[in-house]
Amino acid sequence: MSGPVKRQYDSSRRQEQARENRRRVMRAAHTLFVTKGYGRTTIADIAAEAGVAPETVYSAFKNKAGLLHRTWDLAVGGDEQDIPMIERPELRAGFAEPDLRKRFTAFAVVNTAAMRRTARLHIAVRAAAASEAAAAALVADIDRERLAAMAEHARAAAATGRLAVSEGECRDVLWTTTDGTLWHQLAERREWSDERYAAWLGRLWVSAFVLP
Known part of the structure; x- marks a missing residue:
């Protein structure tokens, strides 16, 4: 044996x-x-x-x-x-939250943690995309997948009846504010803590998206 x-x-x-x-x-x-x-x-x-x-x-x-x-x-x-990011437990828990204010606040926390892991690499890959085919292909994949994910967030927000803007506007603003640029500018360059950044991003989304 x-x-x-x-x-x-x-x-x-x-x-x-x-x-x-x-x-x-x-x-x-x-x-x-x-x-x-x-x-x-x-x-x-x-x-x-x-x-x-x-x-x-x-x-x-x-x-x-x-x-x-x-x-x-x-x-x-x-x-x-x-496991795709959109299917991970921390995000599915957010989708299950009926209070849209709490949902966007929680999503801001999850997104901030993701930016800590990805933003520097995302910026580096974008910088290489003009001259490196592999980098350009990855950027296109990232943008497409993130847009699809933000569309799902927007659809779920609209289904609550509490969305203050169109579903398309919600999707596009989420897509624009989750590419790592804001996190890099505020957390890296202006030295905000991730906690401060997440709280600010949550307030931004709530004020832009949620009916009073």
Whole structure:
């Protein structure tokens, strides 16, 4: 019995090591894409930062474009679970809140946490989009998916009968205020705390969207 148990144990260890290597590579990629720029960062740079061989990066992600997409997915969700942001429990709980003021206030808190994870990378990818096809493709995907998500928020808000603007206006304003630019300007450049930013964003949305 000792043989099969040992092989199973060794296999589990290898799988966990592979997962840890992927996490290290994605963390390294995130850091370098933000600080050095996507176009100027090489697979060799990322491998060195992560402490793995370049072959390990290629084996796990195939190429830099594949790594960029997986790094973005990790930043958005905060973990490696393949669950769209709109389906995550913290957002579904917001949709279940009948009070529209509380709903937008809660959404502002969730969005602020997401901006902490994604805004710097989003800005770096947008900066690279003019000259890097992979970055341009990711930006297009991000914008399309975020617009669809904000449309769902707007539809749900309209269904309460308390929305003060059109569903389309709600969608477009949410889309514009959730791309990381506001968070970067206020939290990063003006040094607002995330708590202050979330409270302000919640007040902004409530005043713009909710009938008195």
